Amino acid sequence: MSTSTPSSPVRLLLCDDHAVVRAGLRALLSSADGIEVVGEAGTGEEALAMATRLRPDVVLMDLQLDGGMDGVTATRHLTSDGGGESPRVLVLTMFDTDADITRAIEAGATGYLLKAERPDELFTAIRDAAYGRTTLSAPVADRLLTQLRSPRPALSAREQEILGQLARGLGNREIARALFISEATVKTHLGRIYGKLGVETRAGAVAVAQEKRLLR
Known part of the structure; x- marks a missing residue:
C-alpha cells in the first residue's frame, strides 16, 4: 500500500460497473479534502490491473459487477499480498444481506458502507481505510451484531x-x-x-x- 502522510492525499481507485455512478462519485470526491481519485475501473479485472499500475491507498469497491469477477473476488485478490503492499478495500454497495457482508469481510475488506451514506461519512471512511481503521454503516454493524448473537445456520x-x-x-x-x-x-x-x-x-x-x- 502506498503510504499517505498528512500532507499527501489518499490515493483512491473507484470500482463500479456503472459509468454514471463512477462519474458521480468522482464529482463528489473532488470536493473532499485529502482524497485524490487516481483511476476508475468498471470490472474486477480492471481494478486489479489498475491497482498494480497506480498503487492506490484505497479501492472503493462495489460488490455487484456485471460479468466476470465480482467485487468479493476482486477484494480477495487485492488484499492477498502478504508483503504489505496491498491497498485497503472499502466496500460501497446497495446490498446489506448477511451473506454479502460476511463474504466481503472474509475476503479482506477494511470497511463496508451502504450507498445511502452521507458524503461526509464516506469521506471519513475513505481516510480511515487508508490507515487501516474499520468503518461500517450502522445497518451493517447491526447485522454483524445480530449474527454474533444468533449465528446463521451453516448451509453448504x-x-x-x-x-x-x-x-x-x-x-x-x-x-x-x-x-x-x-x-x-x-x-x-x-x-x-x-x-x-x-x-x-x-x-x-x-x-x-x-x-x-x-x-x-
Whole structure:
C-alpha cells in the first residue's frame, strides 16, 4: 500500500460497473479534502490491473459487477499480498444481506458502507481505510451484531443454491433441471435444509431464510 502522510492525499481507485455512478462519485470526491481519485475501473479485472499500475491507498469497491469477477473476488485478490503492499478495500454497495457482508469481510475488506451514506461519512471512511481503521454503516454493524448473537445456520453452497431456487417458487423438478442434478438429490438437500432451519415446509424455509437474510 502506498503510504499517505498528512500532507499527501489518499490515493483512491473507484470500482463500479456503472459509468454514471463512477462519474458521480468522482464529482463528489473532488470536493473532499485529502482524497485524490487516481483511476476508475468498471470490472474486477480492471481494478486489479489498475491497482498494480497506480498503487492506490484505497479501492472503493462495489460488490455487484456485471460479468466476470465480482467485487468479493476482486477484494480477495487485492488484499492477498502478504508483503504489505496491498491497498485497503472499502466496500460501497446497495446490498446489506448477511451473506454479502460476511463474504466481503472474509475476503479482506477494511470497511463496508451502504450507498445511502452521507458524503461526509464516506469521506471519513475513505481516510480511515487508508490507515487501516474499520468503518461500517450502522445497518451493517447491526447485522454483524445480530449474527454474533444468533449465528446463521451453516448451509453448504449447494444448499444455498437450492434455497435460492426455492425462494423463486420453483418445484423440485425445475430445481433439478436448473442445477443439473436429480430430483432425488434435490429432495435430500431439502431435507437437510429443513432440518438446519428448523422448519417442515417449503414456505417455512423461505420465511426463515428471509428473516435471517440467507438469500442473495
